[in-house]
Amino acid sequence: MEQAKDPAPLFSRRRLMAGTALTVLGGGAAFYMSSLAPGYAGLSLNVREAHQQAVAGDITLIDIRRPDEWARTGIGEGAHPIDMRRDDFTEALVTLVPDRAAPIALICARGVRSARMANRMSREGFSNIIDVPEGMLGSAAGPGWLASDLPTLPYKEPT
Template identity: 35%
Template sequence: MLTQGLSLAAFVLLCLTACSQDRGATLSAPDAYARAEAGNLTLIDVRHADEWRQTGVAKGALHIDMTGTQGEAGFVREVTRSVGGNLRTPIGLLSLAGNRAANARDALRAAGFTEVYVIPEGMQGNGNGPGWIERGLPIEPCPDC
């Protein structure tokens, strides 16, 4: 009986640990910008073209629409091409409010990318931070997006 109780306790502890683990590394918008400027991070904006036109794009960020590249497989192909096939390239993902960036992170990790960061406050901000725009970080216009 004691063994069953210990086994159940171990199982519950294992489940709680697995469920509470962070699904990935994050960076604040200022940290992501600093790393990108230093050449230590490839910044990718995964929003839609109409969002890029509306707000501009984070300075130096690649524009790779998560949904406009023939789905996740197309997105992964485009990112892989953009980083010269190096799956160990540090990548920072930026979306409107962090949700699409998290989805993009999952797709890249599944494809073998090893150092993928989400900027959870995104461009517009949320409970994770004020966002790229509100922080006054550099933005480049994207009229041809």
């Protein structure tokens, strides 16, 4: 009579390794997903629309990147550079656009910072914030300002 084999032990080395790998990968995926651009439920424009509307004066386009980024790529025609890291960012924005209901579009490099800042500005009482999720360099939303061959102006350091 053939003896039945014992099933694999509940806590075998193989099962322990597989469980550890799944835990690490699952945690890594959760971290990756949390580091992506936050959702912004408001309006958005592609870079061509943002350029056309900024040049026409229909929106105020704010480039929220850093000065070193502006120096490398230039600033999109029609955009106003205001570094989002400024302690007085909101005050600088209100100086440029006093009406918190006016349409203000935000652009950064790849759409992550602009979405975050759009959420922040909405919480701070700006009611017509528009995200440009393609950014200057492109993202999942599209090729971006530079790859779309939209005009840029050189950045000049303030003196």
